[in-house]
Amino acid sequence: xxxxxxxxxxxFALVFLWSISVPALADDSDLFDDPLFEAEGASQLAVDxxxxxxxxxxxxxxxxxxxxxxxxxDLPPEPAVDLQPKEIPETMPVTSEQAAASPPAGPQPxxxxxxxxxxxxxxxxxxxxxxxxxxxxxPRFPDEESRTASAEELPLVRFLxxxxxxxxxxxxxxxxxxxxxxxxxxxxxxxxxxxxxxWELAESLANYHLSLIHANDIEECITRFxxxxxxxxxxxAALVSARRRAAQQTAESKMxxxxxxxxxxxxLQASSPxxxxxxLLAAIPTDIPNxxxxxxxxxxxxxxxxxxxxxxxxxxxxxxxxxxMLLYDKTVSEALEAYRTLYYAGGTSAETLLSAADxxxxxxxxxxxxxxxxxxxxxxxxxxxxxxxVRGSRLISTMIRPRPSxxxxxxxxxxxxxxxxxxxxxEALPRRPRPAAAEIPASELDPFTxxxxxxxxxxxxxxxxxxxxx
Amino acid sequence: xxxxxxxxxxxxxxxxxxxRIHAQLLEPETPSVLPPEANAxxxxxxxxxxxxxxxxxNAKTALGTDIPDSLDLTPQQxxxxxQITETLFExxxxxxxxxDAEIVEIPLSLHEALGQLQSGNERLAAVEAYWHLRxxxxxxxxxxxxxxxxxxxxxxxxxxxxxxxxxxxxxAAYRVNLSSADAQIAQLRVEIREGQIDLMxxxxxxxxxxxxxxxxxPWYGNYSLQSEAAQSRSFELASEAIxxxxxxxxxxxxxxxxxxxxxxxxxxxxxxxxxxxxYLYLKTLDxxxxxxxxxxxxxxxxxxxxxxxxxxxxxxxxxxxxxxxxIGNAEE
Numbered sequence: 001x002x003x004x005x006x007x008x009x010x011x012f013a014l015v016f017l018w019s020i021s022v023p024a025l026a027d028d029s030d031l032f033d034d035p036l037f038e039a040e041g042a043s044q045l046a047v048d049x050x051x052x053x054x055x056x057x058x059x060x061x062x063x064x065x066x067x068x069x070x071x072x073x074d075l076p077p078e079p080a081v082d083l084q085p086k087e088i089p090e091t092m093p094v095t096s097e098q099a100a101a102s103p104p105a106g107p108q109p110x111x112x113x114x115x116x117x118x119x120x121x122x123x124x125x126x127x128x129x130x131x132x133x134x135x136x137x138x139p140r141f142p143d144e145e146s147r148t149a150s151a152e153e154l155p156l157v158r159f160l161x162x163x164x165x166x167x168x169x170x171x172x173x174x175x176x177x178x179x180x181x182x183x184x185x186x187x188x189x190x191x192x193x194x195x196x197x198x199w200e201l202a203e204s205l206a207n208y209h210l211s212l213i214h215a216n217d218i219e220e221c222i223t224r225f226x227x228x229x230x231x232x233x234x235x236x237a238a239l240v241s242a243r244r245r246a247a248q249q250t251a252e253s254k255m256x257x258x259x260x261x262x263x264x265x266x267x268l269q270a271s272s273p274x275x276x277x278x279x280l281l282a283a284i285p286t287d288i289p290n291x292x293x294x295x296x297x298x299x300x301x302x303x304x305x306x307x308x309x310x311x312x313x314x315x316x317x318x319x320x321x322x323x324x325m326l327l328y329d330k331t332v333s334e335a336l337e338a339y340r341t342l343y344y345a346g347g348t349s350a351e352t353l354l355s356a357a358d359x360x361x362x363x364x365x366x367x368x369x370x371x372x373x374x375x376x377x378x379x380x381x382x383x384x385x386x387x388x389x390v391r392g393s394r395l396i397s398t399m400i401r402p403r404p405s406x407x408x409x410x411x412x413x414x415x416x417x418x419x420x421x422x423x424x425x426x427e428a429l430p431r432r433p434r435p436a437a438a439e440i441p442a443s444e445l446d447p448f449t450x451x452x453x454x455x456x457x458x459x460x461x462x463x464x465x466x467x468x469x470x
Numbered sequence: 471x472x473x474x475x476x477x478x479x480x481x482x483x484x485x486x487x488x489x490r491i492h493a494q495l496l497e498p499e500t501p502s503v504l505p506p507e508a509n510a511x512x513x514x515x516x517x518x519x520x521x522x523x524x525x526x527x528n529a530k531t532a533l534g535t536d537i538p539d540s541l542d543l544t545p546q547q548x549x550x551x552x553q554i555t556e557t558l559f560e561x562x563x564x565x566x567x568x569x570d571a572e573i574v575e576i577p578l579s580l581h582e583a584l585g586q587l588q589s590g591n592e593r594l595a596a597v598e599a600y601w602h603l604r605x606x607x608x609x610x611x612x613x614x615x616x617x618x619x620x621x622x623x624x625x626x627x628x629x630x631x632x633x634x635x636x637x638x639x640x641x642a643a644y645r646v647n648l649s650s651a652d653a654q655i656a657q658l659r660v661e662i663r664e665g666q667i668d669l670m671x672x673x674x675x676x677x678x679x680x681x682x683x684x685x686x687x688p689w690y691g692n693y694s695l696q697s698e699a700a701q702s703r704s705f706e707l708a709s710e711a712i713x714x715x716x717x718x719x720x721x722x723x724x725x726x727x728x729x730x731x732x733x734x735x736x737x738x739x740x741x742x743x744x745x746x747x748x749y750l751y752l753k754t755l756d757x758x759x760x761x762x763x764x765x766x767x768x769x770x771x772x773x774x775x776x777x778x779x780x781x782x783x784x785x786x787x788x789x790x791x792x793x794x795x796x797i798g799n800a801e802e
Contacts, residue, residue, distance in 0.1 A: 172712070232750075241758055248728075251719065252764050259713060349746055351749040354753055
């Protein structure tokens with residue numbers, strides 16, 4: 001009898017061990033180990049939520065919201081979070097759409113209220129009330145609802161706008177945030193113009209990074225087909241033409257980036273000629289555009305002050321553009337999936353894989369363009385609704401998620417993923433010093449002219465001379 | 471029996487428990503706060519990415535020539551770029567006018583276009599309109615010649631009388647390609663007419679003189695800038711002085727990426743026989759078309775920057791000197 005009791009006791013102990021061990025089986029952390037997927041910039045670390053048992057993205061450490069001065073009376077619009085919980089399949093990597101929809105760690109937040117019944121809370125600088133933000137740690141931002149930036153934003157956008165050092169080291173300019181470029185710009189129309197140029201610069205940086213990734217994808221295609229066997233004449237011609245086209249795209253996108261830098265410097269110069277803008281002649285954007293659902297709070301603001309018809313139009317246009325952005329993001333996810341499937345499938349033809357790579361590249365470009373347009377609409381709406389007295393981080397928080405202040409421990413390392421951009425094609429990224437100015441005498445009347453020699457030798461040489469400026 | 475049952479139960483229960491311990495040893499329970507790449511030491515990176523891409527020398531060979539390290543070209547490089555540029559910017563045959571109502575088309579050099587303008591701003595606007603029209607006409611040439619290449623290659627295939635689904639699909643893809651080219655060509659013709667009207671307005675030319683067809687070749691080589699002290703005179707000078715070398719590099723990369731001048735509009739293959747190769751042929755043609763259009767865009771941008779630079783540096787110089795500063799005096 002005693003031995004039977006012992007055995008049953010042993011059985012119950014084992015059953016207890018079983019019950020606490022089963023959740024360990026649902027480990028989905030390998031979802032993001034697919035390097036090609038990570039190369040496309042949509043990966044995140046994921047761990048198991050011990051409470052819900054679901055896979056959740058990594059959360060950077062939360063920081064308390066920055067303290068600020070008392071709020072102005074007007075109600076600036078605030079970025080808000082819009083979650084749509086969605087089950088993440090176990091066998092597919094989490095795409096950016098799914099990552100944005102994945103549930104966060106910790107207790108679930110309160111249900112999202114519709115825009116027209118949103119509470120009439122002005123955007124606080126202090127941490128929000130406990131009933132709206134039940135989170136284990138102090139939130140970083142006024143509208144923080146225990147979720148992190150990585151779970152809400154489109155990861156691809158952040159990835160494309162945080163190129164590795166090997167890329168940024170080749171670029172002219174210094175890192176500048178939106179707050180940096182708006183410093184000293186007080187009037188809303190000028191602020192809108194500067195902000196638009198800043199987002200255009202960010203778009204051109206993203207496109208440049210994208211062109212390098214695409215060039216690398218083409219090189220991977222070439223490597224793969226070279227190893228598979230003998231390439232036909234037509235296949236070789238197609239692959240070479242694709243490589244050339246990618247090199248041309250990279251060159252053009254780098255040129256466009258330089259132009260965007262100058263355009264931003266130009267509007268800064270025009271908006272504040274007295275300020276010393278020499279340091280901003282070439283900026284490398286560091287802020288990520290808004291890819292959240294933007295709460296305009298149009299009805300509330302209109303109760304406080306009159307708004308122009310333009311503001312009403314923007315109130316309609318902004319959500320529509322957000323929906324379009326989500327659709328483009330979905331297109332990118334599907335194009336990425338199609339490309340991955342073809343890449344790893346046997347027997348894929350060169351033409352099919354090249355077309356899939358082009359489609360993926362085109363879909364990303366369209367997403368980036370849509371994100372830029374979305375943020376321009378937000379800048380226009382802020383220009384209509386936010387007065388010149390709102391400045392600094394307060395102003396920035398009405399457009400994008402503000403960066404934490406330096407005194408608070410932050411996870412400010414960019415959310416870079418492993419990038420399959422190695423090596424960067426030599427033709428796409430020439431590593432050569434800038435040429436020195438031609439040795440022309442310092443007098444302002446010194447002639448300079450393209451070479452007048454016919455045929456070859458049209459390049460300028462300092463020793464050649466022509467008579468001008470007489 | 472009970473013992474066997476107990477042992478089996480122990481084995482079944484221990485397996486997940488050991489898995490959990492194993493998992494904990496490999497990965498920490500708490501989420502990492504480091505960026506993902508700091509943890510990425512497990513070698514699960516994309517194997518294709520880990521493999522070396524074609525070495526630079528092979529890539530350069532594929533491109534046909536070396537990308538110059540400096541902004542000065544060797545005579546061989548300059549000759550290749552000259553041939554590519556002159557082929558792309560070949561002046562199309564102009565209509566001399568056959569009827570009373572038909573307006574003639576007149577080749578117009580940059581110097582002639584600016585003849586009546588003295589003001590710096592007017593002249594700059596006219597130059598930009600000139601280069602834009604020049605680029606649109608060059609783009610029309612590219613679209614037309616690429617279309618002709620596709621038509622020629624597929625005309626042979628069309629005679630094969632092959633009714634298999636694969637053949638039908640390829641021919642459908644070819645027809646889509648043709649329709650797209652036709653639409654692009656029609657669009658460009660409209661843009662050319664608009665560009666001509668814009669150029670005539672900005673150069674104060676009368677329509678009685680004929681539709682202008684720009685004939686000057688844009689500048690495509692190195693361009694020496696003034697000293698930095700001179701460039702700092704104005705913001706426009708300083709910014710263009712930064713942009714011009716960038717655009718020259720983009721011009722070189724874009725231009726040399728087009729390959730040999732004789733194969734600008736046709737793939738480096740004689741044709742195709744298999745259905746799969748037909749798709750590849752269309753893909754190759756499309757890549758060539760896009761690369762050529764990209765080079766045209768870069769060249770237009772470079773020449774507009776040069777015009778802005780010269781205008782900012784010396785807004786009051788005479789027209790002849792101004793044109794020499796833009797494209798030299800090779801046309802004289």
